[in-house]
Amino acid sequence: xxxxxxxxxxxxxxxxxxxxxxxxxxxxxxxxxxxxxxxxxxxxxxxxxxxxxxxxxxxxxxxxxxxxxxxxxxxxxxxxxxxxxxxxxxxxxxxxxxxxxxxxxxxxxxxxxxxxxxxxxxxxxxxxxxxxxxxxxxxxxxxxxxxxxxxxxxxxxxxxxxxxxxxxxxxxxxxxxxxxxxxxxxxxxxxxxxxxxxxxxxxxxxxxxxxxxxxxxxxxxxxxxxxxxxxxxxxxx
Ligand SMILES: Nc1ncnc2c1ncn2[C@@H]1O[C@H](COP(=O)(O)OP(=O)(O)O)[C@@H](O)[C@H]1O
Ligand SMILES: [Mg+2]
Numbered sequence: 001x002x003x004x005x006x007x008x009x010x011x012x013x014x015x016x017x018x019x020x021x022x023x024x025x026x027x028x029x030x031x032x033x034x035x036x037x038x039x040x041x042x043x044x045x046x047x048x049x050x051x052x053x054x055x056x057x058x059x060x061x062x063x064x065x066x067x068x069x070x071x072x073x074x075x076x077x078x079x080x081x082x083x084x085x086x087x088x089x090x091x092x093x094x095x096x097x098x099x100x101x102x103x104x105x106x107x108x109x110x111x112x113x114x115x116x117x118x119x120x121x122x123x124x125x126x127x128x129x130x131x132x133x134x135x136x137x138x139x140x141x142x143x144x145x146x147x148x149x150x151x152x153x154x155x156x157x158x159x160x161x162x163x164x165x166x167x168x169x170x171x172x173x174x175x176x177x178x179x180x181x182x183x184x185x186x187x188x189x190x191x192x193x194x195x196x197x198x199x200x201x202x203x204x205x206x207x208x209x210x211x212x213x214x215x216x217x218x219x220x221x222x223x224x225x226x227x228x229x230x231x232x233x234x235x236x237x
Pocket of ligand 1: 017019022210
C-alpha cells in the first residue's frame with residue numbers, strides 16, 4: 001500500500017470485527033462522528049440486522065442516537081443469530097450482494113462516506129449464496145475495511161486471523177480499532193496495544209470504555225480524538 005493511498009479514505013468504509021459484541025456499532029458511531037466533524041456528508045448502512053423485532057431499535061438506531069446522523073438498514077430478522085439461519089427460521093430470502101452494492105452506491109450519490117457495519121465477524125455469511133462482508137468489500141470499488149478488536153487476552157490471534165483473511169482476498173485494510181479501552185489497562189492489554197500499534201497499517205485508534213454511555217454531544221466532540229489515525233486522513237480539525 002502506497003503512502004498516497006493511505007493518505008485518504010475510500011468512499012466506503014466497512015467495519016468488521018474479530019467477533020460479535022466487540023464494539024463494531026460503537027466504532028461505526030465514532031467513525032461517523034469523526035467524518036462529520038471533518039465536514040463530510042456521512043451515513044451508515046447495516047446490510048443485515050438480526051436479533052430485532054419490527055420497530056425495535058437495532059445497531060443503526062444506536063448510531064443515530066450517538067451521532068444524530070441518519071442511517072439505513074438492509075434486511076432485519078428477529079432471531080439473535082447469524083443472518084442465514086435467522087432468515088431460514090423466518091422462511092425468507094436474504095438480499096443479494098448486488099442488492100447491497102446497489103444500496104451502497106445509491107447512498108454514495110448524496111454522501112462523501114458510507115460506513116457499512118457487518119454482522120458478527122468477517123466471514124459470517126450475509127447472503128443466500130454464502131457471500132460475506134469480505135466479498136462485499138472485494139466487489140465495492142473504492143472501499144476499505146476497518147477491524148475492531150478486543151483489548152484482552154486472545155485478541156492477537158483473532159486480529160491476525162482477520163487481517164490474514166482480508167489480505168488473502170486482496171481487500172484494502174484501513175487498520176484496527178480497539179472497541180473498548182479501559183482506564184486502567186493490565187499488562188496484557190498494554191502489550192496487546194503495543195503489538196497492534198507496531199503492525200504495518202495497524203492501530204488507528206481505541207474507543208474508551210464507557211463511551212456508549214456518554215451524552216451524544218460529548219461522544220461527537222471526543223470521537224476524533226479516539227481515532228487519530230482516521231481523523232488525520234479525514235482532515236478532522
Ligand atoms: N467502549 C465501550 N465501552 C463500554 N461498553 C461498550 C463499548 N463498546 C461497546 N460496548 C458495549 O458492548 C456491547 C457490544 O458492543 P457493540 O458495539 O454493539 O458490538 P458489535 O456491534 O460488535 O456487536 C454493547 O452493549 C455496547 O454498548
Ligand atoms: Mg453491532
